[in-house]
Amino acid sequence: MHDVAQRAGVSNKTVSNVVNDHPHVRPETRARVQQAIADLGYRPNLSARGLRSGRTGVIGLAVPQLRQPYFAELADAVIAAAERRGLGVIIGQAGADRAHEMDVLANGLRQTDGMLFSPEHLGTEDRGLLDDVTYPLVLLGERIFGGPNDHVTMHNVEGARAAVEHLAALGRRRIAVVGAHPDQRTGQMRPSDLRVRGYREALAVAGLPEDRRLERAVAPWHPINGVEATRELLASGVEFDAILALNDSLAIGVLRALAEAGRRVPDDVAVIGFDNIADGRFTTPSLTSVDPGREEIAETAVAMLVERIEEGSRALRPPRLHKAAFRIVTRESTGE
Amino acid sequence: MHDVAQRAGVSNKTVSNVVNDHPHVRPETRARVQQAIADLGYRPNLSARGLRSGRTGVIGLAVPQLRQPYFAELADAVIAAAERRGLGVIIGQAGADRAHEMDVLANGLRQTDGMLFSPEHLGTEDRGLLDDVTYPLVLLGERIFGGPNDHVTMHNVEGARAAVEHLAALGRRRIAVVGAHPDQRTGQMRPSDLRVRGYREALAVAGLPEDRRLERAVAPWHPINGVEATRELLASGVEFDAILALNDSLAIGVLRALAEAGRRVPDDVAVIGFDNIADGRFTTPSLTSVDPGREEIAETAVAMLVERIEEGSRALRPPRLHKAAFRIVTRESTGE
DNA sequence: GTGAAAGCGCTAACAA
DNA sequence: TTGTTAGCGCTTTCAC
Numbered sequence: 001m002h003d004v005a006q007r008a009g010v011s012n013k014t015v016s017n018v019v020n021d022h023p024h025v026r027p028e029t030r031a032r033v034q035q036a037i038a039d040l041g042y043r044p045n046l047s048a049r050g051l052r053s054g055r056t057g058v059i060g061l062a063v064p065q066l067r068q069p070y071f072a073e074l075a076d077a078v079i080a081a082a083e084r085r086g087l088g089v090i091i092g093q094a095g096a097d098r099a100h101e102m103d104v105l106a107n108g109l110r111q112t113d114g115m116l117f118s119p120e121h122l123g124t125e126d127r128g129l130l131d132d133v134t135y136p137l138v139l140l141g142e143r144i145f146g147g148p149n150d151h152v153t154m155h156n157v158e159g160a161r162a163a164v165e166h167l168a169a170l171g172r173r174r175i176a177v178v179g180a181h182p183d184q185r186t187g188q189m190r191p192s193d194l195r196v197r198g199y200r201e202a203l204a205v206a207g208l209p210e211d212r213r214l215e216r217a218v219a220p221w222h223p224i225n226g227v228e229a230t231r232e233l234l235a236s237g238v239e240f241d242a243i244l245a246l247n248d249s250l251a252i253g254v255l256r257a258l259a260e261a262g263r264r265v266p267d268d269v270a271v272i273g274f275d276n277i278a279d280g281r282f283t284t285p286s287l288t289s290v291d292p293g294r295e296e297i298a299e300t301a302v303a304m305l306v307e308r309i310e311e312g313s314r315a316l317r318p319p320r321l322h323k324a325a326f327r328i329v330t331r332e333s334t335g336e
Numbered sequence: 337m338h339d340v341a342q343r344a345g346v347s348n349k350t351v352s353n354v355v356n357d358h359p360h361v362r363p364e365t366r367a368r369v370q371q372a373i374a375d376l377g378y379r380p381n382l383s384a385r386g387l388r389s390g391r392t393g394v395i396g397l398a399v400p401q402l403r404q405p406y407f408a409e410l411a412d413a414v415i416a417a418a419e420r421r422g423l424g425v426i427i428g429q430a431g432a433d434r435a436h437e438m439d440v441l442a443n444g445l446r447q448t449d450g451m452l453f454s455p456e457h458l459g460t461e462d463r464g465l466l467d468d469v470t471y472p473l474v475l476l477g478e479r480i481f482g483g484p485n486d487h488v489t490m491h492n493v494e495g496a497r498a499a500v501e502h503l504a505a506l507g508r509r510r511i512a513v514v515g516a517h518p519d520q521r522t523g524q525m526r527p528s529d530l531r532v533r534g535y536r537e538a539l540a541v542a543g544l545p546e547d548r549r550l551e552r553a554v555a556p557w558h559p560i561n562g563v564e565a566t567r568e569l570l571a572s573g574v575e576f577d578a579i580l581a582l583n584d585s586l587a588i589g590v591l592r593a594l595a596e597a598g599r600r601v602p603d604d605v606a607v608i609g610f611d612n613i614a615d616g617r618f619t620t621p622s623l624t625s626v627d628p629g630r631e632e633i634a635e636t637a638v639a640m641l642v643e644r645i646e647e648g649s650r651a652l653r654p655p656r657l658h659k660a661a662f663r664i665v666t667r668e669s670t671g672e
Numbered sequence: 673g674t675g676a677a678a679g680c681g682c683t684a685a686c687a688a
Numbered sequence: 689t690t691g692t693t694a695g696c697g698c699t700t701t702c703a704c
Contacts, residue, residue: 001681002681011691012683013690013691014689014690014691017683019682024689026690029689045387045682046446046682047383047682048383048387048681048683049681050386050447050682051682051683051698052681053683053696058447066402067412069405069408072411076401076403083428088428088446089427090394090427092419093419109424111392111394111424223617223618224617256619256620256622279405279615282560282563283592283619284595284596337698348675348676348697348698349676349699349700352700353673355698356699360674361673362673365674380698381697381698382698383696384680387680387681387697388679388680388700389699
């Protein structure tokens with residue numbers, strides 16, 4: 001930087017002003033400095049800038065595992081949204097276990113100005129941890145509610161309800177659900193709990209009876225568990241003509257198990273998933289799904305985080321909650 | 337840090353020594369410092385450390401797009417490998433176009449000690465750019481060979497050859513390939529070119545004739561293009577009893593198109609993919625694939641990058657090339 | 673085994 | 689509009 005200043009015949013500060021697009025630099029001076037920067041191939045040292053300004057220009061994104069398609073697509077969208085704002089994204093995988101998530105939450109990811117955090121294991125009972133967080137934090141997903149942070153989520157209840165209403169409107173009467181949480185405790189706000197709630201609400205609206213035999217608990221939401229839950233459902237002998245899989249990964253396993261058993265989709269069994277991941281477009285049959293508004297979630301979360309970073313510790317506004325708009329994407333598995 | 341030093345009754349230097357696990361600190365002193373750190377909730381400022389030491393503890397990973405399952409799984413493995421070494425990972429998506437990749441290559445990702453780069457658009461003709469790179473760089477994939485950098489890749493030719501040999505051993509005689517590059521120029525080392533080469537070599541070994549009508553060009557490698565290429569293949573009337581899809585995303589589209597057309601897999605047509613992504617286990621039928629050794633690629637690439645970072649600009653060793661071990665994972669689509 | 677002092681490259685605050 | 693000064697928090701060097 002010093003070399004650049006010398007070459008342009010100005011001071012360090014002027015170079016800094018040019019680099020940071022400050023106003024109050026004469027166009028002529030600016031041009032001269034830019035020329036010197038180009039000549040010398042000068043690149044600002046971001047560690048130094050970070051040290052001085054207290055900003056790193058990097059945000060963190062903590063997800064359970066990137067190999068889960070939903071999180072890969074979410075990360076894709078978050079990186080794109082951050083890049084539009086000139087920010088980098090450090091990604092951490094915290095899903096190994098609860099302790100790992102607590103560690104990530106307590107320490108943040110390194111060298112970041114703030115973090116987007118999508119927990120898998122932490123729940124409402126860990127809400128207290130949030131009060132100790134000293135950096136800007138935006139929560140994604142449902143697991144921890146009522147904390148002091150901004151929160152971006154999806155219409156879990158409404159989406160699941162709409163999915164079941166869609167099935168009911170197609171004349172399905174025995175609608176199973178795959179993906180409930182094995183450890184049903186009250187007061188939990190996990191996506192599974194919320195989506196099951198939406199499922200039950202829709203049954204009530206449609207005048208269909210609840211039948212616990214149609215609710216299959218599985219964990220985690222991985223295709224193999226969709227396969228197994230469906231096999232059990234088939235083996236149990238209980239009748240069903242539709243399945244709501246609580247996410248698309250499960251739904252892919254459900255389709256697989258139904259095909260193995262010779263059940264035709266959608267003729268014998270209609271299937272609807274949740275998340276609208278890319279894979280669902282090319283399964284056989286293609287998968288109807290609830291699109292939770294992933295782009296909106298990513299864009300909103302990054303925008304909120306940036307606002308919180310910029311307002312600093314003044315903590316002006318109360319925590320905000322944003323729920324992205326959802327829609328049902330109909331494909332072959334419900335008889336498009 | 338100063339506060340910690342005061343509280344422990346030592347100097348800054350001693351605190352630094354404790355934090356960095358330096359030897360030559362008396363256990364008693366160390367304990368006292370650690371107590372002070374805990375009491376004060378002290379956390380080292382990584383920007384300052386980065387500024388002083390010239391290391392950020394963060395590496396970059398540039399991939400075309402995270403939403404492509406192969407890259408999501410690769411990123412998952414890279415993050416895990418980096419975390420084992422206490423490093424963070426900034427992920428950049430550079431696949432939008434060639435200019436974007438050139439920019440990422442020239443500038444690196446922000447605040448990193450080095451980068452893993454998996455280009456999609458840059459090719460052998462851009463080799464010269466590599467000489468201007470001033471930071472530690474490890475290349476992933478095939479597109480740029482013979483540069484001054486370490487390079488981690490897979491057995492593209494051998495993997496594709498083994499795949500076709502597998503099909504030939506099953507008695508298949510009319511083996512099509514989906515995913516060749518539309519712009520076939522000589523001297524290119526793209527994965528598609530290499531895999532097509534393996535395909536042709538295997539045909540020769542098996543005594544099967546080459547038939548250009550069985551080679552379908554496609555870009556990019558996305559399921560929709562697998563669908564379309566297969567539809568064209570079917571419409572062309574040329575006979576075939578097996579398809580090598582040059583990656584699993586294409587293969588998923590191939591399976592889809594075959595199902596649409598009423599061709600049974602593997603009875604009428606055997607299908608084999610490349611990459612062994614997780615999705616392939618749950619397609620119907622499940623997908624036989626060439627596993628390129630993704631974990632090994634990630635682990636090796638991170639290890640090489642760390643070595644290069646540590647040896648600094650001394651540039652001791654000549655560039656290294658590592659090819660991960662591959663294996664064929666047989667599933668239903670070839671009649672497991 | 674520990675301390676004192678210097679300085680990494682940058683920007684904020686103030687001076688000119 | 690531009691220059692000067694100070695200092696962000698840490699690690700390095702060298703002295704003790």
